[in-house]
Amino acid sequence: MSVFNNVEFRRTFFGLLLIFIIRECEASVKPSGPSLVKALVGTNLTLGITYTVTEPLVSWWKDSFSIATRTVGNGVPPKIAPQYEDVLVLNEDGSLSFISVTLEHSGIYNVTLVKVGAEQGDASFTLIVYDKIEGVSLHAWPNNAVEGSGNFTLYYTTLKGEAEEVQWFLNGKELQDGPHYSMSGKNLSIIQPNRKDTGSYNVTLQNPFSFGTSERNITVLYGPDQPALDVSPTKDFFVVGESLSLSCGARGEPLPSVSWAFMGQAVPGSQPGTLNITNAQTNQSGDYTCLLKNAKSGAQLNISVTVDIYESPAGGPACSVHAVDGSSALRYRCWWPGGTPEAQLSFPDLSTGSTAFGELNVTVDDPQSLDGKEVSCLIRHPVHQSQCNITARKTAGFLPSVSATVNENGRLVASIRCLAEAVPNATVTWARSGQNVSSLSGHEISDDTTWLHIVNFNISTAGLHTYKCTAVNPLGSQSRETKLSGPAISDVSLFPNEEGTVITLTWEVPPTAIVTGFDIQMKGPDLSDPSTNKTVSHSARAKEGYGTIQVKGGSSRSADISGLDPKLRYLFRVVPIAGRRAGEPSEDVAAGPGGGLSGPAIAGIAAGIPCGLLVLLILCLVFPCVFYHKKRKREARYPVSPVSRAVEKAVTTMTLPHLLLTGGLKMPPDYSLHQSPSAGRSGPLPFEVAPVRMATTV
Template sequence: MKRLKEFRQTCRSAFLTVLFVSTLQGANSKLLISSVSPDVVKDLAGNNVTLAVSFTGASNPTLTWFRDGLPVVTWTINSVSPPDIDPNSKDVLHVEKNGSLTFIKVPVNYSSNYRVEMTKSGLGTDSHQFTLQIFEMIQSVTLNTPPIRAKEGIDQFTLQYSMLRGVIEQQTWFFNSKVLKNSSHYLVQETSLVILGLNRNDTGLYSVRLTNPFSNVTAQKEVIVFYGPDEPILKATPEKSFYVAGDSVSLSCQSEGTPQLTVEWIFNGQILSMDSNGVLDLKNVQTNQGGVYTCSLLNPMTNEKREKNVTLNIYERPPGSPVCSVLSVNNDSLLYECDWMGGTPPASLSFPALSSAITGEGNLSLTFPASTNLNGKTVTCQADHPIQQNTCNITARNPKVFLPEVRATVDVDSKIVVSILCVSEASPQAVVSWSNDSGAIANGTAYQISSDTTELKIRDNSISNLILQNFTCTCRNPLGSQTRRIQLQGPSISDSRVFPNQDGTIITLTWEVPPTSVVTGFDIQMKGANLIIKKGNTSQAKITLDGYHTIQQKPASARSTDVFTLDPKQTYLFRIIPKARLADGVPSVVHRIGPPDGLSGPAIAGIAAGIPCSILAIILVGGLIFLIIYLKRNRSHQTKYPVPRTTEKAIPPAKINHPEIIPHKPLAGGLKFFPDYNSLHQSLSDRSVALPAFVPPPPHVRVATTV
């Protein structure tokens, strides 16, 4: 009995101890679940998959796994009792000792949302959510269209895909490699693409790409939308309101449609041509071939048919059209002409604005003195024919203001050839005369005038001789003249710019030259870092440029150039040198390419950080100086006097007691104190300054005077 009592006391003590420890643990612990697996787990059907978890803060909690909110597994961890598993999932689900959930040869239909929840009395509850996605390999995908024809105008046209097996995570539809999305024209459904309001622009290659994390398959289908015939376009070539007997006429009938349309030409109830190109050629037409021609178009796939008529008029008349012209007579009169030859009968021609009484048949010429009334006046030639009335117009004008054009080249004799072109719009055509400071210019060795007088060529060995001359061109016809004075300039650049690419490895230089500048070429010069030159496919070489070096030469017609293989970390200077043969003109402005000047970001940051430190150091040094001066002034409070020589001889310096004196204050402007004669061992004759004045001591100080 005693032993039983002792055993009960021992059990009670152990129980209280366990209860205390449990209470203490509950006061300081909390049940927590940690995810070992990703929150979203993707795997192939038939594999073993584990939703792995771990927990802390409690031992042997109660575990429950939920699938879409419904419990499928319940178990107390480390319990001797087996887990309670949903009967429909016993062959698939297995609970690990740490509470993780394993799927044995997981089927496809186990894709779902799973949640694990653990509970421990006194330590709370915790849970974690998983998403399990089970996939199959995608196999044997085909893309099909409905049996109906893809005809323009139908409301809906569906492309449907099918597959032997597989689980789709994402489907993407394409039209001619362009991704399709839901819109007013396309509707993407679960396994199909619906085209709303099918039209001809929907013809092309459609494809669907089916993907999951373990496979992807693409299926394609060519869709041809049948349409047409559209409204036919009839055209007669040459296009005229009527045709002359003997002409050849080509009638064309064009219409849009797919597949290729069948075209028939019908005249007077007979089929003249049945051709897919829709062209009817009529050669050497006669008047009995005039009438109504019908174009009939048929779509062989849709059986849609459309017809359109054209009327062909055929007459005999003069060929072509009347031609008007105005010529200069002795450079003081205007000759107006109108020609329309041939035809039966010949056409009657007249210039009503010049003379209503004078007419001609087939040809008419009228001469009038040049006057301001005719300048800019449009004169009409009226051509009357029994079949047709026709006109042509001509306007006489004085020369307009013009700009000369200057070009320069170098001939085979190494001479500079300057071409000056003076062309003024005028009717009749203006005749150009040339002169310089010496008078009129005629063809010769140094000067050559073109056959139409519009161009003057000047040859010389030196650009200096050319720019010293002034040239004048005058454009003249019977109604007036225009004169331009040209002073040639040396080679120069009026404007230049540089455009680097985004990487800083290529630049484009552009420039302009004055209109009268004589330029035969340009030198592109560079100064700066090494220029990288590629050799072959891989090797590179660097060219070191000291000063400006010519890197390119351009002809006179060039206005831009590209410079390649620059180092974006280096600085380059570029300029353009205009040249007239061997003479260099004024260089363009210098264009700088490279990193910007100035302090870098780290340097600025360092300066900004150092300013407060510098100010603090200055304050400390100033305080230290002030303290030293203050202490020095306190120590130097005795008044010092010059000691007589006799005293120095009688009394040793160590035994002389100096009375205290008030120290002198420093003078303004940084002047020094008077010299301390007590520390100087000079004779009176050696002293270059007067002794300081005697200052009487205070009354309580005794002064000893030594004689």
């Protein structure tokens, strides 16, 4: 054990000795803390070092100037440069301490260690001394920033302290150095400022020991922009006696001033930006000039407009075409009366030589070639040239429309309308089954001849008559026939919402059907009222059959029904009504779970399944028993030894109860136990009643 300890001791000793020798040969030195030291003015601090040699010569330098020297461990006081004697202390361990550091002590400090027989060691420190930031203010040069001019600069000053970090903001958004904003030192330069640079500028200064900020609002001067000169109302010319106003303005900062001139002469008493002219006269026609000026930047622009004032016809030109009474001719008319001078009118498409002033009428005896042709009336006036157009057309294709109402006497009124597109308007004549309706009672024609009203219309005879309308104008005619029919539904559809609680029922009606209303009917469970969360009960007949839940007018083609339970099934249909008579209901449409059996039928089947299974089970148990007894009956006709009978009974006793008990039933009594065995008896045993007793037992 001692030998081992001696060996270990020697190894440790020589290892430490080797390390000591190596360290003595390498005079390495390094900071004991951060090499970058930041300090506040007036505080104390130490630049600490660590090294690997003993009693080295430590020298401290600042900007290549020796400030302190000492040999560590020899007891000799350090040498301090005279200008640093009141501030620096070179400690016995070689570290350098500052007492009440000042801004002038900021700089780079180098330390060297020299040991005889060892390499020189070096380390470096950077000391930055800060004062607290106070009195930050922003300044501008030049005083005004003008859009499009040279650079505009903001710079900050402080009463005390310097910033380590500077940030510039415009309206709360940090600015970045780039082609438009240039940041250098204490300056922010705006390259070619524009109106978007207007806003609140803020500079934020920060060092490790304090924070400061300052704000300044900058307005970039611009304008006047391209001015806008508007004449109100907007017209090519003005009529004597009218009033008008001229408004002029342009964007700018500050807002440009406005002055007016008429034909080169200043207009006295005009309001800035607006010039009003009331009761205009012809001598006020001419050029009006608007002059705009930026008071701060001195920039100015002007713009002019010419105002023409004439006496012209009131209103505007108009054209029309009419049928000449008692003939197939057309009369084209164009007019624009009044004015000085009167407007000259012409129809060059109808007659090259016909002109007139104020009003012009041209009659065409054979107008067939003018069907669909646009005819223009040209209007000539010293200050106005225009035209109005009119196109004559024969009756175009049309379809009669049918409607029905109930009048104040409760009578059903069926109405047919034949409205044909034609210029001039077509005159409509009516006939029923070839007979003119004007001679028929109960038939009324509207003043414009486009409506035929059949009073007290009889649904029962709806299909017996054909009504014919003929639309006529000088260019042609067209006829259409209509046979009215009773109330009917041609198509019905149902659209539920995503939740299945609301449906929209839509339907269509044949175009010739007479309908005054609709009954919306439903069959199914009760609906609920969404506004009160209460069930809306219907009659028992409505639940088992159809019941009316809504009544709609004759023009309706849809109905919304709410309060449905999406888990239940409902049937809906629409019944058309004509007066007091109902037509055939529409086909049924269903809402809720898909088609199939109704709810009661499904419930009945569900209830019958257990009963059916029980009947099948009974049949499965009864038939084996019947078969067994019949077999015994056949075997009993022949002599059977007592032994065989005993064996048979034993088999029956062990097998039959098992079959019956598996079905959950009691074993029927064995009637053979009540008979005395007889070897010579071959007659039938009393098993004929066994099936009846077994069925009764089950």
